[in-house]
Amino acid sequence: MAVKRFKPWFKRAEEEEDGGGDMTALKSLALNNVPVKMGQTLCICSRGSITIDNKKYYFVQKLDEGGFSYVDLVEGAKDGRFYALKKILCHDREGRQEAQTEMEMHQIFNHPNILSIVAHTFVDRGGKTEAWLLLPYIGKGSLWSVLEKLRDKGSLMSEKQILQIFRGICSGLKAMHEKGYAHRDLKPTNVLLDEDDRPLLMDLGSMNRARIEVRGTREAMTIQDWAAQRCTISYRAPELFNVESHCIIDERTDIWSLGCVLYCMMMLEGPYDMVFQKGDSVALAVQNPVTIPQSCSYSGSLKMLLSSIMMSNPQERPNIHWVLDQVQDLQSCSPNTQTNMV
Incomplete structure (x- = not known):
């Protein structure tokens, strides 16, 4: 499957102000560009997998990448549904606390107009900590x-x-x-x-x-x-x-x-x-x-x-x-x- 070039949807305001991402606030959320639909069968060989809350998810393709976080499209091994896996790089204790706060904010609200969170965890990789937020995949985009x-x-x-x-x-x-x-x-x-x-x-x-x-x-x-x-x-x-x-x-x-x-x-x-x-x-x-x-x-x-x-x-x-x-x-x-x- 050909991978398209995706536009950032989560870069922070500091990138916009320092000139590193002047157009970030004006770029589209690119989830709608993914050439797959919910429930569509994918044929991808040798896909990597991750496990969150004892559930396996297969990597499909990268959706976005920014200075402190990136997003992958993943597919549930059991339900066949697509999810957006947001990974936040936590460089220090403050970064970890900010990621923890974001997770908690998602959990506080159960509302049809606020994006829910499916699962979350912290992962240590190569001496660095990443916060993983598994979110519903919304195909139409922003x-x-x-x-x-x-x-x-x-x-x-x-x-x-x-x-x-x-x-x-x-x-x-x-x-x-x-x-x-x-x-x-x-x-x-x-x-x-x-x-x-x-x-x-x-x-x-x-x-x-x-x-x-x-x-x-x-x-x-x-x-x-x-x-x-x-x-x-x-x-x-x-x-x-x-x-x-x-x-x-x-x-x-x-x-x-x-x-x-x-x-x-x-x-x-x-x-x-x-x-x-x-x-x-x-x-x-x-x-x-x-x-x-x-x-x-x-x-x-x-x-x-x-x-x-x-x-x-x-x-x-x-x-x-x-x-x-x-x-x-x-x-x-x-x-x-x-x-x-x-």
Whole structure:
């Protein structure tokens, strides 16, 4: 079986900021490029195998590779199903703790719009530790990969489809916020879509407690540095660029990112993607109200929702319950203004 060239889907924000992966946040999740389907018989000779929780899985092919983690497509020896095996390199104790946190975040949530975890373990290989996360294989790929295809065809996503997908994203985010957590790195490449367009929030490695009280300049700088490493720059909330010495950072950072995702679904690129690509200051750009192009052909109600979400001042930003209520209202009355589908 020919192995295609796959695009990264899990590189961290620090790679984007140091120039090593300028386009990482804008690349598609490449799982949908795998030339196999669930349940399809594969003929691969001499496949390597791994065992997790006393279950054997056969290596199929590599899906992705980045600076600190890589992903393989594997097939269950007994069930014949395909899985994505994410392997995180743990260089030190802190790295191991971060991987442990990601595993725990997956286990906390049992929600149809949050990617589940099938199994996990730590493996020592050549004196180094790897965290293995066995995840469901979602063949269609990421929201970003779907938007890329639409852009290539010169099409747009219908308003009906936008609302359907966006509602699922909001539902997953609501489950996180209700348990007191924030995703902190919500973006189109971190949203998978199944064959029914059900969104699944993934890459929970940046998640932490939703409410963080900042007490002093040192704590502010610590959080600011953390955000620079873990929160993708063009989807990062304004309050994370210059953290005040005495403030509270809460789950409304996700609401800002959610607005960026909605904008991307409407315009096929994030509101600050071009700012970042040009090398201009995203930190400065996010201080101004988001501009919706006049060419945007979606309903006034959807545009108003977008503007309401993307408020630079977090105190003026709504919570996820309000956003979800608005989306549900729009679904009940919004016309399907665009009919071009994927």
